[in-house]
Amino acid sequence: METALLSRKDQIDQTATALFRTRGFAATSMRELAAALGMEAGSIYSHIRSKEELLHRICFRLAEEFFAGFDEATADDALPAAPRLRRAVESHVRVLTTDSAASAVFLHEWRHLSEPARTEFLALRERYEAGFRELIAEGATAGELYAPDPAFAALTLLASLNWLPNWYRPGGPLAPTDIAHRLANQLLFGLEVRC
């Protein structure tokens, strides 16, 4: 057998991710996907069961990556909440930049999952957001952070980060780690000059 860098199934996943990102899940046809892979639409079904399976795999794989990164970033209990939050932000940015196409699909196309996957996905997302919320709340009670409403702060913070796949392009002027540092700084220090 040819030792391909990517198995055919992985190629399908990757091409589907790119198409779902730019055209959206619903507007991407199996024939389009097949054409991008240089094959016929029917042939794809030798590798997958359905179009939705593709979306399902993309969304849940990324959920796993976000969780793994967050857990690793916040594992050190000795650290105060503020630096742990900073590390969580950097981890989130790392996932967004290393797999920005899949991230965009994860963020925008999940609603085309049918039940029960959709509910399951939303539960995962809520649990992830709760992680940030609790980190911010911890920092607030410890006096490290100013956050009268941790839930509100967490929403705003993740919103800023999640916009990233909309403009980030690999090989641009800013490296992923630069972006992570800048975002963390801007979100933690704000725009207004310090007193």
Add this chain to the structure above:
Amino acid sequence: METALLSRKDQIDQTATALFRTRGFAATSMRELAAALGMEAGSIYSHIRSKEELLHRICFRLAEEFFAGFDEATADDALPAAPRLRRAVESHVRVLTTDSAASAVFLHEWRHLSEPARTEFLALRERYEAGFRELIAEGATAGELYAPDPAFAALTLLASLNWLPNWYRPGGPLAPTDIAHRLANQLLFGLEVRC
């Protein structure tokens, strides 16, 4: 003629906006839209020319509202950049909250516009973002704001705001003006406690 609160055409626009928001433009069929209006699919074409015309009207109407709000908020040249930025943020939030369904469509579904509308739309959006960018840059050179990279700051700021339609619900615990103030504060002052 019956003096309806909304003309039939406006009812169609409004129902289409709600459906496009929750299911997406591509995944919303004309038959679904018709059913939600209590009519048949073919009948809609007595009022509109095409499905895309609906999307076009929603997107460009909101673009106008964003511009009108921004222009009014930043018209006072006597004011320093920082308070004008704050007013622009509040105006943006006002549009997002008073018409959150249309805002969500504006933010997510524009890519289903076909050319040349799509390019035209993106040019408008870029011009709007440039307004924020220049305001931040002005504040930075005047020493009012700390923003080493105004473009980056503008992206992050708008990202935080544009996430709003994803969680805002009219009649929730926070009134739109509260939200606007909190967002402006958090973005301008940051999360970290001040020195």
Add this chain to the structure above:
DNA sequence: TACTAAGCCTAACGTTCGTTAGCAAAGAAA
């Protein structure tokens, strides 16, 4: 050599899509 398993093809299935044509009812304007 014969057998097996991938991988892809063609052809077609039943369904749904956006849209159109032609007609009917009903009220406003003349």
Add this chain to the structure above:
DNA sequence: TTTCTTTGCTAACGAACGTTAGGCTTAGTA
């Protein structure tokens, strides 16, 4: 009364949709 406009209907159009069945080719295995 006649005419026109508005609004909606039914029925259908061609196209595109996701998916399946069955067969062919090729490469690895026994």
